[in-house]
Amino acid sequence: MQTLIRTCGVALVAAASLVAGCATQSNSASIYTPGQAQREQTLRYGVVESVREVMIQGQQSGVGTLAGGAIGGIAAGSSIGSGSGSVAAGILGAVLGGMAGSAIENRVDQRRGLEITVRLDNGEMRAITQDADEIFRPGERVRLLSSGGVTRVTH
Template identity: 60%
Template sequence: MKTSMIAVALLATLAGCAVQPNSANVYKARQAQNEQSVRMGTVESVRQVTIDKGQSGTGVLAGAALGGVAGSAVGGGKGAIAASILGAVAGGIAGQSIEANSANKPGFEITVRLDNGDLRAIVQDADEQFRPGERVRLLSDGRTTRVTH
């Protein structure tokens, strides 16, 4: 029983740590076969940023559950209760830290001067390099804009 609870808590922790990509190279299924407008421009500047995916609270909950189960296995009677409480608190703190660290990703703020003179800034994952002066495409579907070569 305890092994099952630990496995469930571990899976919940891993699910909570999953992040959605903000890459110009990744499309969601609903974005396939949708028309996008294409605008051409020149990169004015590129700035490194951190993309904060936010925290769902899953790390705290899963860590507390895992810590509580692990703590309850220590000792017996009132000692097991105290160890369970301490384990839950420590697990919650550790789970929050793990989720916070996995939720931040490096990104780029790419400022592009469009051919019509307008200036646009787009933030996306730092998985493709851009340099000032490069010609790029901005792909927009009304919600999402991507910078690509």
């Protein structure tokens, strides 16, 4: 019993620390990282040609799979059967938990985005994808801010 409590405690701490690593980087035009602040940006103006809703998928870190596998393996292995039955249940629980954890991580990491196509004042066309936290309409005049390979569309 003491071993079970200790194992569950270790699994819980491991899962909590893994979940802390799930934070995704924002693609919002309004959010800057500390490294982006106080850096000069190139500014261009243009008109929105089109706006298309998209889904932005974060990178799979494997955290969901690991946490789900650990929790599923411990839960199934400690509560089903004994001896080799317990081991088999633990393996099956780990596989199913890993699959469920991966699916959850995939779903949590998706967010709404916009693909904004802009005709610059010089006639060039640009398409920028960013979080859907501002509304853009065709015909609107916008600014494109670019620095270090990152371009944002703002009003």
